[in-house]
Amino acid sequence: xxxxxxxxxxxxxxxxxxxxxxxxxxxxxxxxxxxxxxxxxxxxxxxxxxxxxxxxxxxxxxxxxxxxxxxxxxxxxxxxxxxxxxxxxxxxxxxxxxxxxxxxxxxxxxxxxxxxxxxxxxxxxxxxxxxxxxxxxxxxxxxxxxxxxxxxxxxxxxxxxxxxxxxxxxxx
Numbered sequence: 001x002x003x004x005x006x007x008x009x010x011x012x013x014x015x016x017x018x019x020x021x022x023x024x025x026x027x028x029x030x031x032x033x034x035x036x037x038x039x040x041x042x043x044x045x046x047x048x049x050x051x052x053x054x055x056x057x058x059x060x061x062x063x064x065x066x067x068x069x070x071x072x073x074x075x076x077x078x079x080x081x082x083x084x085x086x087x088x089x090x091x092x093x094x095x096x097x098x099x100x101x102x103x104x105x106x107x108x109x110x111x112x113x114x115x116x117x118x119x120x121x122x123x124x125x126x127x128x129x130x131x132x133x134x135x136x137x138x139x140x141x142x143x144x145x146x147x148x149x150x151x152x153x154x155x156x157x158x159x160x161x162x163x164x165x166x167x168x169x170x171x172x
Contacts, residue, residue, distance in 0.1 A: 028040050028041065028042055028043055028045070029168070030045070030047060030058065030060060031172050032056035032057070032058070032069035032146075032148075033056055033057055034056060034071065035056040035069045035070075035071055035140050035144075035146045036140050036141055036142075036171060036172045037056075037069055037138075037140055037146050037148065037169065037170070037171060037172065038168075038169075038170055038172045039067070039148065039164070039165050039168050039169050039170075040164065040168040041060060041067060041161060041164055041165060041168075042160075042161070042164055044062045044063070044064070045060040045061065045062045045067070046060070046061050046062065047059075047060060048060075048061055055068055055069070055070055056068070056069035056070065056071060056146075063156070064152060064156050064158055064161060065150060065151050065152030065153070065156060065157075065158075065161070066150075066151045066152070067148065067149065067150050067151075067161075067165070068148070068149050068151070069146055069147070069148050069149075070146065070147045070148075070149060071144060071145075071146055072085070072086065072137070072144070072145040072146065072147060073085065073145075074144060076145060077139075077143055077144070077145065078145075079113070079114055079115050079137050079138060079139065079145060080115060082115075082137050082145035082147075083103065083115040083117055083135070083137050086135065086137070086147060087101055087117065090119070090121065090133075095121045095133075096119045096121040096133070097119070097121075100119045100120060100121070101117050101118070101119050102117060102118050102119070103115060103116070103117040104116055104117075106136065106166050108138070108166060108167065108168070108169045108170060109167050109168065109170075110169070110170040110171070112138045112139070112169060112170065112171065113138065114136055114137055114138030114139075114169075115136075115137050115138075116134070116135070116136050116137075116162075116166070117134075117135050117137075118132065118133060118134040118135070119132075119133055120132055120133075120154060121133055130153070130154055131151055131152065131153060131154075132151070132152050132153065132154050132157045133149060133150075133151050134149065134150040134151075134162055135147045135148070135149045136148045136149075136165060136166060136169060138169065139171075140171055141171045141172075148165055148169060150162060150165060
């Protein structure tokens, strides 16, 4: 066996061990692809693979709501501009009232800056009249804006879930 092949095998084994250690330390960490962002929302979330290009896979679903990652337009690289454009599109689509947004800046534990906004909006389902939607917008490693959204009902809304997303959101 050549030295080059041995080196490659050793490097592959080291990477595998590191990945396994990370999975042991963070067993509920989920990476959204192709956004290359990850979170650790805690236990009780089911991963659902989705085959689309703008909404990243997987979608997380639980009795507390749903968490998605969304790649935003490539032409907008400023987080504030991306938040404003997303808010405008939600208003234009009739999903959110124009004056119903609460917005603030955040920084994750890993140092990522971002903008957080939330609103109470209308559900597309007729049997669920209102939804609470939370969006955390930041940059991925390519400088593209990504929105991590937590969607739930006003009755099930959990500040602990929002805090977990803000705390654990990081670039992969």
